[in-house]
Amino acid sequence: xxxxKRKPIVLIVGHASSAxxxxxxxxxxxxxxxxxxxxxxxxxxxxxxxxGSMVFLTGVDDGxxxxxxxxxxxxxxxxxxxxxxxRPLQTTPEAAKxxxxxxxxxxxxxxxxxxxxxxxxxxxMSRLMHYSYPKADSxxxxxxxxxxxxxxxxxxxxxxxxxxxxxMLSFPGGFLDPHLESLPGCSSREAFExxxxxxxxxxxxxxxxxxxxxxxxxxHVIDHGYLWRVPAGMxxxxxxxxxxxxxxxxxxxxxxxxxxxxxxxxxxQPGKASGSRVLAFDHMDLLLEAQKRYALVPPRSLFRRLAHxxxxxxxxx
Numbered sequence: 651x652x653x654x655k656r657k658p659i660v661l662i663v664g665h666a667s668s669a670x671x672x673x674x675x676x677x678x679x680x681x682x683x684x685x686x687x688x689x690x691x692x693x694x695x696x697x698x699x700x701x702g703s704m705v706f707l708t709g710v711d712d713g714x715x716x717x718x719x720x721x722x723x724x725x726x727x728x729x730x731x732x733x734x735x736x737r738p739l740q741t742t743p744e745a746a747k748x749x750x751x752x753x754x755x756x757x758x759x760x761x762x763x764x765x766x767x768x769x770x771x772x773x774x775m776s777r778l779m780h781y782s783y784p785k786a787d788s789x790x791x792x793x794x795x796x797x798x799x800x801x802x803x804x805x806x807x808x809x810x811x812x813x814x815x816x817x818m819l820s821f822p823g824g825f826l827d828p829h830l831e832s833l834p835g836c837s838s839r840e841a842f843e844x845x846x847x848x849x850x851x852x853x854x855x856x857x858x859x860x861x862x863x864x865x866x867x868x869x870h871v872i873d874h875g876y877l878w879r880v881p882a883g884m885x886x887x888x889x890x891x892x893x894x895x896x897x898x899x900x901x902x903x904x905x906x907x908x909x910x911x912x913x914x915x916x917x918x919q920p921g922k923a924s925g926s927r928v929l930a931f932d933h934m935d936l937l938l939e940a941q942k943r944y945a946l947v948p949p950r951s952l953f954r955r956l957a958h959x960x961x962x963x964x965x966x967x
Contacts, residue, residue, distance in 0.1 A: 665710035693718035701726040708735040730762045733829045763829040786870040790837035791823035798879040809902035815930035843896040875936035
């Protein structure tokens with residue numbers, strides 16, 4: 651057994667008595683490893699923990715969770731949030747929402763998350779992994795469409811501020827925060843972070859799932875495409891709200907006509923990369939599927955636009 655495996659396991663239980671902390675340790679951790687467990691109800695104890703140790707954070711957050719994680723990271727510890735064994739001090743809906751936001755903030759700082767059922771397996775591993783075999787990542791991509799079903803239908807787009815596909819047109823989206831949110835919740839959060847638009851998760855419609863192993867150069871990423879057809883009564887509010895945010899180039903957030911995108915990508919073959927790519931990743935596949943299923947632009951209107959383009963091409967010969 652390696653030295654790394656034998657480092658202490660630390661369980662910090664916020665806002666609890668020593669007796670309750672010991673009970674939680676016995677419940678979460680394998681009996682064979684209990685002699686290695688340091689159970690604490692004082693977040694300040696992270697200052698004395700051996701570098702490289704796993705630190706599981708549980709219990710009630712009385713405002714010390716964020717600074718405890720930050721101190722742990724600064725000391726080269728491995729803080730892990732046991733999300734189903736954590737809760738805010740207050741039990742109001744507002745407090746629960748703020749607490750979820752706090753957990754998301756910590757995830758952005760590369761703090762790991764897990765659930766109680768995975769803790770016994772984690773403490774037996776020689777390095778921090780949740781599974782013995784590779785797992786695909788999950789992302790969501792969102793089509794926000796105004797004037798759906800008309801020739802003027804338009805979809806919310808951004809220009810990507812960073813690789814992959816830097817400077818290319820795309821739809822808002824991003825990675826799921828495991829243990830913290832649902833796929834629709836992820837889609838709503840990413841839309842707000844990238845465009846400042848508040849999208850109700852319950853209004854989203856699942857359009858497709860794209861899982862080609864080569865669709866994302868960062869690894870095997872499974873994307874879930876969602877659609878929000880903006881109600882006519884919310885159109886003005888949506889147009890006034892959009893503004894480039896995280897991952898979007900400054901002043902690049904806008905509504906682009908669906909017919910224009912479809913016409914520009916008329917030679918696109920779903921599932922295949924194109925040398926004249928119009929949208930980042932495989933976002934054109936998502937748009938084509940949404941058009942097929944929901945007729946975002948009336949087929950007759952789209953046909954007229956394509957016929958017009960063909961006529962101009964023939965006249966140029």
